Amino acid sequence: DLKGAIEMLIEQKRQKLSTVEKLDEHMDFASQLIFAQNRGDLTAENVNQCVLEMMIAAPDTLSVTLFFMLILIAEHPTVEEEMMREIETVVGKQELQS
Numbered sequence: 275d276l277k278g279a280i281e282m283l284i285e286q287k288r289q290k291l292s293t294v295e296k297l298d299e300h301m302d303f304a305s306q307l308i309f310a311q312n313r314g315d316l317t318a319e320n321v322n323q324c325v326l327e328m329m330i331a332a333p334d335t336l337s338v339t340l341f342f343m344l345i346l347i348a349e350h351p352t353v354e355e356e357m358m359r360e361i362e363t364v365v366g367k368q369e370l371q372s
Contacts, residue, residue, distance in 0.1 A: 280326050284308065303328065 287304050294300050307324050310316045316324075347354050 277322065277326065280322050280329070284321060284325060 284304065288308050291297070291300060291305060291308060297305075304325055307316060307321045311318060311321050347357070
C-alpha cells in the first residue's frame, strides 16, 4: 500500500512539474530525482525507493540528530552563547518564524 501511495505522489509531483511556469520555485529533492529519471540516470524504481526511504528514515534521523545537537549545545555554554549572538545579529529585533 505504501509503495503504491509513493508512486501516486511521485506521479502527482511529475504532473505538477510539467505545468509550472518557473521550476526554480518547485525544485526539491523529489524534483531532482524525477529529472534524473528523465535523463536516464535513475529508474522509476530508484526514484520510488529514494522517496520512500526519505519519508520513512528522515523523521527518525532528524530527531536523533537534533537530540544530540541539543545535548552538545547544553554541554558547551560558550558555543550556545556564540550561536545566540549570531542569531541576534542576523535576525535583529524581528520575531522568529519557522
